[in-house]
Amino acid sequence: MPHATRTPPASFRLNTGAEIPSVGLGTWQAKPGEVAAAVTHALKAGYRHIDGALIYQNEEEVGQGIRASGVPRSDIFLTSKLWNTYHDKVEQCLDESLASLGVDYLDLYLIHWPVRLVPNESSKLLPVNPDGSRAVDRHWPMSKTWAAMEALLATGKVKAIGVSNWSIPYLEELEKTWTVVPAVNQVELHPFNPQHELKAWCDKRGILMEAYCPLGSTNSPLLSDPELNAIADKHSVSPATVLISYQPQRGCVVLPKSVSPARIDANLELITLDEEDMETLDGMAAKGKQQRVNTPLFGWDLGFDDWYPEQIKHKLANGGYRKTW
Numbered sequence: 122m123p124h125a126t127r128t129p130p131a132s133f134r135l136n137t138g139a140e141i142p143s144v145g146l147g148t149w150q151a152k153p154g155e156v157a158a159a160v161t162h163a164l165k166a167g168y169r170h171i172d173g174a175l176i177y178q179n180e181e182e183v184g185q186g187i188r189a190s191g192v193p194r195s196d197i198f199l200t201s202k203l204w205n206t207y208h209d210k211v212e213q214c215l216d217e218s219l220a221s222l223g224v225d226y227l228d229l230y231l232i233h234w235p236v237r238l239v240p241n242e243s244s245k246l247l248p249v250n251p252d253g254s255r256a257v258d259r260h261w262p263m264s265k266t267w268a269a270m271e272a273l274l275a276t277g278k279v280k281a282i283g284v285s286n287w288s289i290p291y292l293e294e295l296e297k298t299w300t301v302v303p304a305v306n307q308v309e310l311h312p313f314n315p316q317h318e319l320k321a322w323c324d325k326r327g328i329l330m331e332a333y334c335p336l337g338s339t340n341s342p343l344l345s346d347p348e349l350n351a352i353a354d355k356h357s358v359s360p361a362t363v364l365i366s367y368q369p370q371r372g373c374v375v376l377p378k379s380v381s382p383a384r385i386d387a388n389l390e391l392i393t394l395d396e397e398d399m400e401t402l403d404g405m406a407a408k409g410k411q412q413r414v415n416t417p418l419f420g421w422d423l424g425f426d427d428w429y430p431e432q433i434k435h436k437l438a439n440g441g442y443r444k445t446w
């Protein structure tokens with residue numbers, strides 16, 4: 122995976138022509154009472170890119186944080202995501218996010234997962250069947266959701282559209298009907314899950330990859346990795362700085378989440394990794410460290426990973442599997 126040694130770019134260009142800052146503040150699991158202050162601090166510190174979603178249930182506070190920062194809306198790249206229970210009401214979901222955020226457009230709107238969940242009396246957002254499994258609609262064509270996303274562009278309420286959590290088979294299927302190529306595919310990316318093949322597929326079609334969980338998320342299994350720490354020591358920076366710098370240098374937007382002012386500041390400081398560092402980081406998963414940290418229960422039989430119900434039950438019972446959705 123050859124990489125030219127170069128300073129990580131401060132921004133990328135989407136296939137729409139718009140510029141997107143290469144580091145964005147993540148807002149998932151930023152608790153109520155924390156996220157507004159984090160967003161304000163980040164914008165004052167120089168961030169110009171915020172990544173949110175309806176399912177994070179904190180968009181109102183994200184909007185408050187934006188307004189409190191004094192940074193003009195037009196200077197901020199703002200992303201939200203269509204939640205799984207809204208595949209049949211795409212514009213309604215967008216309108217709910219716009220109202221919560223208190224803005225009249227998004228710079229980027231993503232389909233959060235290629236999965237439709239059917240809301241029922243158990244929940245509007247995370248419905249389950251009587252047996253406890255997620256209420257997945259297995260027959261909903263994603264081409265229909267994407268067509269509704271394409272139609273949003275004409276409303277002016279979104280400047281660009283994209284997808285999230287789409288693997289190659291899902292993208293190949295969508296490619297048969299899309300009239301607008303997704304601007305972005307936001308997926309889990311870090312050295313334990315580099316998704317080189319998916320990145321090559323997206324690069325070829327001008328789809329920019331965005332790295333979520335770049336630090337390995339809460340209770341990260343990455344930060345203590347010896348190879349990562351050796352690279353950090355070599356450059357006299359933290360392992361987090363290496364993980365964040367790695368993504369823009371390989372050509373991906375990076376979305377670290379923090380609610381700590383000091384870490385928000387630190388996460389904006391990128392370094393230039395050398396060829397050897399990049400090779401090490403690129404090769405870690407192939408050496409046996411492959412691991413996903415975000416494995417939702419609606420994904421086990423939908424081709425996102427190799428989990429089967431018995432394995433999930435076993436892992437949950439033994440504390441070895443983190444239930445994220």
Ligand SMILES: NC(=O)c1ccc[n+]([C@@H]2O[C@H](COP(=O)([O-])OP(=O)(O)OC[C@H]3O[C@@H](n4cnc5c(N)ncnc54)[C@H](OP(=O)(O)O)[C@@H]3O)[C@@H](O)[C@H]2O)c1
Nearest residue numbers: 147148149285333334335336337338361377378379380384
């Ligand atoms: N599209 C999707 O399906 C999807 C899924 C997951 C995530 N995302 C997006 O990607 C963003 C990032 O993912 P994530 O929030 O799961 O995980 P992450 O950014 O990989 O990690 C966040 C964790 O790392 C800690 N942290 C932050 N900066 C640090 C530093 N410099 N040193 C050590 N620890 C640090 C944070 O704690 P503190 O807050 O206390 O600093 C938090 O516990 C999300 O917030 C969300 O916007 C999207």
